[in-house]
Amino acid sequence: MARARLQDVADRAGVSLATASRVLNGSARQPGEDLVGRVKAAAAELGYVVNAQAQALARARSGLLGLVVQDISDPYFSSIAAGAQAAARASGRLVLLASTGRDPEAEREAVAAFAAHRVDAVVVAGTRWTPDEDAALAAELGAFVSAGGRSVIVGQPVGDGSVVRPPNATGARALAEALLAQGQRRFVVLGGPARVVTSRERTEAFAAAARAGGGEVAEVLVTEFSRDGGYAAGDDVAELVRAEPAGGEPLSVFAVTDVMAIGLIARLRELGVEVPRDVRVAGFDDVPTLRDHTPALSTVRIPLEEMGSLAVQAAVGDAAPGAVTEVGFEVRLRDSTR
Amino acid sequence: MARARLQDVADRAGVSLATASRVLNGSARQPGEDLVGRVKAAAAELGYVVNAQAQALARARSGLLGLVVQDISDPYFSSIAAGAQAAARASGRLVLLASTGRDPEAEREAVAAFAAHRVDAVVVAGTRWTPDEDAALAAELGAFVSAGGRSVIVGQPVGDGSVVRPPNATGARALAEALLAQGQRRFVVLGGPARVVTSRERTEAFAAAARAGGGEVAEVLVTEFSRDGGYAAGDDVAELVRAEPAGGEPLSVFAVTDVMAIGLIARLRELGVEVPRDVRVAGFDDVPTLRDHTPALSTVRIPLEEMGSLAVQAAVGDAAPGAVTEVGFEVRLRDSTR
DNA sequence: GACGACGAGGAATGCGCTTTCCAGCCCACG
DNA sequence: CGTGGGCTGGAAAGCGCATTCCTCGTCGTC
Numbered sequence: 001m002a003r004a005r006l007q008d009v010a011d012r013a014g015v016s017l018a019t020a021s022r023v024l025n026g027s028a029r030q031p032g033e034d035l036v037g038r039v040k041a042a043a044a045e046l047g048y049v050v051n052a053q054a055q056a057l058a059r060a061r062s063g064l065l066g067l068v069v070q071d072i073s074d075p076y077f078s079s080i081a082a083g084a085q086a087a088a089r090a091s092g093r094l095v096l097l098a099s100t101g102r103d104p105e106a107e108r109e110a111v112a113a114f115a116a117h118r119v120d121a122v123v124v125a126g127t128r129w130t131p132d133e134d135a136a137l138a139a140e141l142g143a144f145v146s147a148g149g150r151s152v153i154v155g156q157p158v159g160d161g162s163v164v165r166p167p168n169a170t171g172a173r174a175l176a177e178a179l180l181a182q183g184q185r186r187f188v189v190l191g192g193p194a195r196v197v198t199s200r201e202r203t204e205a206f207a208a209a210a211r212a213g214g215g216e217v218a219e220v221l222v223t224e225f226s227r228d229g230g231y232a233a234g235d236d237v238a239e240l241v242r243a244e245p246a247g248g249e250p251l252s253v254f255a256v257t258d259v260m261a262i263g264l265i266a267r268l269r270e271l272g273v274e275v276p277r278d279v280r281v282a283g284f285d286d287v288p289t290l291r292d293h294t295p296a297l298s299t300v301r302i303p304l305e306e307m308g309s310l311a312v313q314a315a316v317g318d319a320a321p322g323a324v325t326e327v328g329f330e331v332r333l334r335d336s337t338r
Numbered sequence: 339m340a341r342a343r344l345q346d347v348a349d350r351a352g353v354s355l356a357t358a359s360r361v362l363n364g365s366a367r368q369p370g371e372d373l374v375g376r377v378k379a380a381a382a383e384l385g386y387v388v389n390a391q392a393q394a395l396a397r398a399r400s401g402l403l404g405l406v407v408q409d410i411s412d413p414y415f416s417s418i419a420a421g422a423q424a425a426a427r428a429s430g431r432l433v434l435l436a437s438t439g440r441d442p443e444a445e446r447e448a449v450a451a452f453a454a455h456r457v458d459a460v461v462v463a464g465t466r467w468t469p470d471e472d473a474a475l476a477a478e479l480g481a482f483v484s485a486g487g488r489s490v491i492v493g494q495p496v497g498d499g500s501v502v503r504p505p506n507a508t509g510a511r512a513l514a515e516a517l518l519a520q521g522q523r524r525f526v527v528l529g530g531p532a533r534v535v536t537s538r539e540r541t542e543a544f545a546a547a548a549r550a551g552g553g554e555v556a557e558v559l560v561t562e563f564s565r566d567g568g569y570a571a572g573d574d575v576a577e578l579v580r581a582e583p584a585g586g587e588p589l590s591v592f593a594v595t596d597v598m599a600i601g602l603i604a605r606l607r608e609l610g611v612e613v614p615r616d617v618r619v620a621g622f623d624d625v626p627t628l629r630d631h632t633p634a635l636s637t638v639r640i641p642l643e644e645m646g647s648l649a650v651q652a653a654v655g656d657a658a659p660g661a662v663t664e665v666g667f668e669v670r671l672r673d674s675t676r
Numbered sequence: 677g678a679c680g681a682c683g684a685g686g687a688a689t690g691c692g693c694t695t696t697c698c699a700g701c702c703c704a705c706g
Numbered sequence: 707c708g709t710g711g712g713c714t715g716g717a718a719a720g721c722g723c724a725t726t727c728c729t730c731g732t733c734g735t736c
Contacts, residue, residue: 003485005722016686021724031684047481052454053400054722056391057691064455067435073420073643075413075627082411085437094451097405097435099423113432116390117402143385147341227630259627266630289413289597289625292565292604294632305411343692354716359694369715392692395721 004046013042025050056118065093065312066114068107070126072099074259075287076304080125080154083308091316093120102126104133111140115149121315125154125308127198127225134158145321152315154307156197162314162323164307168198169205171300171329172254175282176209178331179252179298184280185215188240190233190255190264192225199225202256202284218251223260230260234267241279251279252337258283258290258299265295265336280337286330296334303327342384351380363388394456403431403650404452406445408464410437412597413625414642418463418492421646429654431458440464442471449478453487459653463492463646465536465563472496483659490653492645494535500652500661502645506536506622507543509638509667510592513620514547516669517590517636522618523553526578528571528593528602530563537563540594540622556589561598568598572605579617589617590675596621596628596637603633603674618675624668634672641665 010020015038019031023039030036042048056062065088069077081097088095096119098110107124114122122144128134138159141151151161179187187210192199207217221236223229241251255261261283265275275281275295286301310325348358353376357369361377368374380386394400403426407415419435426433434457436448445462452460460482466472476497479489489499517525525548530537545555559574561567579589593599599621603613613619613633624639648663 007722017723018686018688018725019684022685025724027724029684035685047485049450049453049481049485051395051456051722052451053391053394053456054691055724057389057395057693058722058724060691060724062391064434071420072410072423073413073416073626075411075416078411078413078416078419081416081435082409082437085410085435086439089436094455095435096402097419097423097433098427099420101424112387113390115387117432118389118391143387147385147387262630269632287627288411289627292600293630294607345692355693356695356716356718357714360715363694365694367714373715389692392721393694395723396692396694398694398721 003051004048006048006050009039009042009046009048012046013038015039024048025055061120062118063093064096064117064119065315066096066098066111066117066119066122068098068100068110068114068122068124068126070100070102070107072097075289076257076259076285077125079288079304080308080311083305084123084125084312085308086305087309087312088316091312093316100126104129104137108136108140111137111144115140115144115147119149121150121152123152123154123308123311123315124158125311127196128156128158129197130195133195150315150321152311154311156201157324160322162319162321163325164311164314165324165326166198166302166307167300167326167329168201170326171284171302171331172202172205173209174329174331175254175284175300176206176215177213178333179282179337180210180213180215182333182337183249184252184337185249186251187215187217188237188251188253189217189220190230190237190253190260191220191222192229192256192260193222196225199256206254225257225260227259227263230255230263231267232263234264234271237264237279238268238271238273241273250276253279253281255281255283258285258287258297261297261299261336262290262293275336276338282337286332295336298333298335298337301330301332341389342386344386344388347377347380347384347386350384351376353377362386363393399458400456401431402434402455402457403653404434404436404449404455404457404460406436406438406448406452406460406462406464408438408440408445410435413627414595414597414623415463417626417642418646418649421643422461422463422650423646424643425647425650426654429650431654438464442467442475446474446478449475449482453478453482453485457487459488459490461490461492461646461649461653462496463649465534466494466496467535468533471533488653488659490649492649494539495662498660500657500659501663502649502652503662503664504536504640504645505638505664505667506539508664509622509640509669510540510543511547512667512669513592513622513638514544514553515551516671517620517675518548518551518553520671520675521587522590522675523587524589525553525555526575526589526591527555527558528568528575528591528598529558529560530567530594530598531560534563537594544592563595563598565597565601568593568601569605570601572602572609575602575617576606576609576611579611588614591617591619593619593621596623596625596635599635599637599674600628600631613674614676620675624670633674636672636675637670639668639670
């Protein structure tokens with residue numbers, strides 16, 4: 001059966017199209033009670049389902065929210081997505097999702113596709129790259145915004161638009177200080193490539209704070225920004241550990257994300273290096289799925305769901321565009337750095 | 339600046355609306371070379387971005403795909419979503435995401451909202467509940483399908499529409515057989531409430547196979563269908579373990595999902611019950627994020643991303659609606675059942 | 677009792693695009 | 707040289723809805 005149109009409902013109820021529209025789709029002006037009843041009954045009988053596309057066209061707003069993340073299967077992003085989705089629903093909007101596989105060009109394409117669908121706002125979550133690689137995205141977002149859209153970045157700012165800022169520097173600094181307070185002095189930082197801004201921010205802040213507090217950063221290891229990167233770095237870390245004078249304080253490794261820390265620990269275990277006995281390891285993010293890892297991972301908790309939710313609120317609320325929201329964090333020292 | 343319309347492009351290029359449309363939006367009929375050039379140039383100069391809403395209205399297809407999952411932050415669903423999103427992109431479609439928090443009514447609402455947005459197809463992922471609770475969803479899907487949409491379920495069939503079937507029964511059976519083959523005989527099953535069909539399917543198949551193979555199912559524990567449920571059941575399991583005669587074969591627990599198994603193991607550890615020394619634990623799903631858990635979890639791997647991708651292909655491809663795709667699985671015996 | 681204000685319902689316009697249908701042209705062929 | 711077929715570009719009719727006017731009826735007021 002073909003879909004009923006609003007006109008069909010109006011005909012069946014014996015009213016005009018305008019009246020039916022006012023009854024069914026939330027107009028400020030409500031017709032008389034009898035008409036309302038007739039229209040609603042007719043709509044129910046016909047199984048009328050409003051066409052949101054047509055509505056969007058007529059109203060010039062789609063009720064859609066674009067969310068682009070770098071990898072939806074990564075718990076970091078899926079947590080953000082959960083928060084964003086919930087907030088979007090609360091605001092009566094639907095979420096258009098794009099998962100880009102960490103490809104800057106795919107990010108740009110996603111924003112372009114969202115713009116074509118006339119989303120009310122777009123939220124881009126994920127670390128930034130080099131200015132060059134970000135340029136295309138910035139341009140696309142700029143075009144979108146200057147055409148009347150709103151954009152919010154979760155991560156490092158790119159172009160204009162609001163930003164929800166993860167506490168990379170402050171969190172990494174606080175973590176360093178907490179480890180120093182425990183008496184740890186010799187550190188290794190395990191980061192991703194320099195072009196990954198999140199990695200760079202955490203690395204630099206941690207290293208600076210460690211040195212400022214009297215610690216030493218023995219090495220900054222660079223690997224892939226992923227679990228497998230952490231795993232791959234296991235051999236290098238094991239070597240560093242073995243080169244340490246026996247009997248001293250164990251080395252402390254700060255892996256710039258939890259998943260890298262997890263991969264690292266897995267490889268170390270295979271190599272017979274025990275955490276925290278032989279080397280301590282801390283991560284960053286406190287992703288929920290890894291809560292039950294052994295040894296329990298010391299890390300910096302950041303409120304991922306809240307970040308998603310804040311981003312959406314900034315995107316659809318009446319907050320001034322261009323606002324920067326820095327969220328809180330909490331250092332969690334657990335067994336992996338005992 | 340207001341958005342340029344196709345009409346503006348046509349005017350600037352000195353051609354008709356029809357010609358501009360044919361040039362820019364993939365018509366079979368392409369105008370002469372000079373016109374094509376002029377139109378493209380005009381579009382570029384104006385920064386023209388097609389309005390997909392209007393296109394959808396005129397073409398009567400939206401290029402949208404609705405995906406409803408029960409909890410996007412759960413790695414089970416985020417993996418499915420990753421596969422679905424990738425397949426959707428490959429087919430040139432955008433994904434509308436709804437995460438329902440395991441609320442059947444929210445599932446129904448999501449499908450209704452998708453129907454309003456005239457998605458080409460909707461994919462519903464997640465376990466089913468009781469027939470009563472599923473009725474509303476079934477009706478909503480039925481209406482959507484009879485209005486010309488397509489629907490695919492990942493999980494247990496509800497209403498008509500195609501199904502991508504996780505190998506719950508066959509997988510659980512195979513796991514039981516594998517454990518029996520290792521010489522294990524005494525089992526406990528840790529499942530969710532009976533209304534959670536996925537839990538029921540796995541529980542029943544496992545128990546039947548265990549008994550058929552000469553094993554004994556000492557108990558079927560019921561808890562929440564989540565990590566916390568597994569955690570909460572830890573005390574009961576610990577008690578069962580302590581009640582065992584010393585020196586015998588350790589008990590084997592089959593938790594119907596990995597996350598439940600993880601929660602269970604976490605609680606057992608707190609209680610001083612070691613896995614696998616004091617009790618063995620197996621899970622189901624083999625979610626990627628838990629790959630590095632200790633002890634490594636014995637489980638049944640199911641191809642989550644592939645399931646998402648298959649569902650989308652069934653939804654947008656020309657496969658016969660109503661098809662049932664059962665995916666494969668692989669029993670993975672690891673340390674937790676040694 | 678007449679006039680004006682107000683409110684309720686309906687006709688019509690437009691949102692931005694696709695797609696028929698038409699008219700005009702050029703070429704080939706008889 | 708005339709006619710028909712095949713193209714090409716354009717005009718126009720929707721797609722399904724929101725919303726602005728407009729009209730008409732009703733009630734209140736003087």
